[in-house]
Amino acid sequence: MDNAAKAPLEEVPDVGDSLDPAKVMERTLRRAADEADADLVVLLRREDDELVEEAGFDRASLNGHLQPIPLAGDQASRLALELGEPVLRSPEPLSAGAGSSAGLGAIRHSARVPLRAEPETSALLLFLGRRRGGPFTRDDAALLEVLAHQAAIAIRNAELYERAQKTARRLQVGVDVALEVAARLEPDEVVERILRRALEAVEADRATLGRMEGGFECTILGSVDRTEDQAPVGRTVSLESQDPVVEAMTTRRPVQGHLAYERIGMRPLRWDLVIPLVVGGELVALLGVSRDRRQFDEDEIAVLQQIGSVAALAFRNATLFQSLREASRVRSQFLNMAAHELRTPLSVIGGYASMLSDGTLGEAPSAWRMPLAVVVEKTKELAHLIDDILLAGRLESGVARTSGRSMDLTAALREATQRAGARAKLIDARLKVEPPPGTVQVWGEPDHVARILDNLVNNAFNYSPEQAEVSITSEVGEHWAVVRVEDHGRGISEEHRDHIFQQFYRVEDPKDGYPPGTGLGLFISRALAERYGGNLDLEWTEPGQGSRFALRLPLFDAAA
Ligand code: ADP
Secondary structure, three states: OOHHHOOOHHHOOOHHHOOOHHHHHHHHHHHHHHHOOOOEEEEEEEEOOEEEEEEEEEOOOOOOOOOOOOOOOOHHHHHHHHHOOOEEEOOOHHHOOOOOOOOOOOOOEEEEEEEOOOOOOOOEEEEEEEOOOOOOOHHHHHHHHHHHHHHHHHHHHHHHHHHHHHHHHHHHHHHHHHHHHHOOOOHHHHHHHHHHHHHHHHOOOEEEEEEEOOOOEEEEEEEEEOOOOOOOOOOEEEOOOOHHHHHHHHHOOOEEEOOOHHHHOOOOOOEEEEEEEEEOOEEEEEEEEEEOOOOOOHHHHHHHHHHHHHHHHHHHHHHHHHHHHHHHHHHHHHHHHHHHHHHHHHHHHHHHHHHHHHOOOOOOOHHHHHHHHHHHHHHHHHHHHHHHHHHHHHHHHOOOOOOOEEEEHHHHHHHHHHHHHHHHHHHOOEEEEEOOOOOOEEEEOHHHHHHHHHHHHHHHHHOOOOOOEEEEEEEEOOOEEEEEEEEOOOOOOHHHHOOOOOOOOOOOOHHHOOOOOOOOHHHHHHHHHHHOOOEEEEEEEEOOOEEEEEEEEEEHHHHO
């Protein structure tokens, strides 16, 4: 026995010390060779009905690597796997007559030892060969069985670990894509990012996304292509005759095959994968990933499936958002148009009503006086509403941009208090005001700031019980002036807090004698505050206890 070629056992690390399957296998081979004085060790795996070499080690070859060995159909190995026990052969029948000094050629004695890791039946087997010395003994076999058992467990652990790592990596890709696209609401941007991610994840040559339009009709929304081939974006195509698509649509699973890209004027590629994007059971889009190089393997398909499930959600959100925005645009457009159309006739009605009521057109019968006063009042209310709708429309579209100028906030507060005082008296409310000492110059437009303050104070009265208590306080900081309007009224429950600044949003509570309103006040007020670089927030509220709104405006000096 040539002991010089044999590595001492201590130097071979324990087979279970690594979580890399390749390393575990290599160490298994080295240990087995050392412990059983073998010249050649091969690790075989049974796959379907074949025995495939996983790794091999040969002392006779320079680098220890093995030449391919014809063990694919080896009967003795099958027997060992079936019995779950070592099978020893001497002389080794497979090498009979072969003269080569490497590979199986010069093997005289052999041992085939299955790697068992209960509860699974083994699919792994060690083939050991000796070129010199005596046959493998029962003692060798017993020793090898122990090693084989350790190795089986180590290999299984390493493989499980590798699988877990792969799953983690796959999930990470999903998380990354989710983080990247979740916050985006522009459909074009979402599509572009999904496609780039899919392309990069599997090094594909092309990724294409199409929206399902019902049946087999699909509109191409975007495509990224390493070869710069241009997709007919925006075109609706029928996919009825494209087999992988039909299969992916029916099974709702990724399908690999060939897509006839030439039918839409693009260069066909060798391998195509179709991933259906499904949300809530509904097929919303198809993601096609293609390349020339090679087929997509199981792992790549799993990664793309992961991207697909995130992409489906992001895509659906972006599409919904777009239709919402479109609906909102149509609504605003209609309201604007209606408000414009109403303005002229309303001012004519208002004008005549005022003339009738103030006697310009002659003394009105006394029975008309009250109804005329109501007409004049209601016409004013209506005119106010129309103005609000028009202003809200302008603020929303950004047309009402005003740069602002220096204005005295203290004076604005004084005037707002005077206007509110009259109403407070009428409804027996208490209004407490703490204006800032001296003048405070802020960015703004007196009309607009007056409007914001009136809205806040009126709301405070409106949404408080009788004998409301409302306070207006102010604070001047280094860069900002803050006006706070606080009431002890009904407050705002949690589910409404995020919405009250939206156009037309009202907390409807009909059973409670809820005050009438349009739901435009806070939207307009906040938009106006923002026009001057300020803001308006609900600072505190508690249902049944009250609310406090804070208007913040930049100080004129600080902003200059
Ligand atoms: P409007 O008062 O015309 O309904 P706003 O935009 O001013 O419109 O207010 C929107 C909604 O916010 C109101 O309908 C009301 O439900 C709620 N709200 C506003 N201010 C207060 C407040 N001070 N206390 C309680 N709820 C309020």
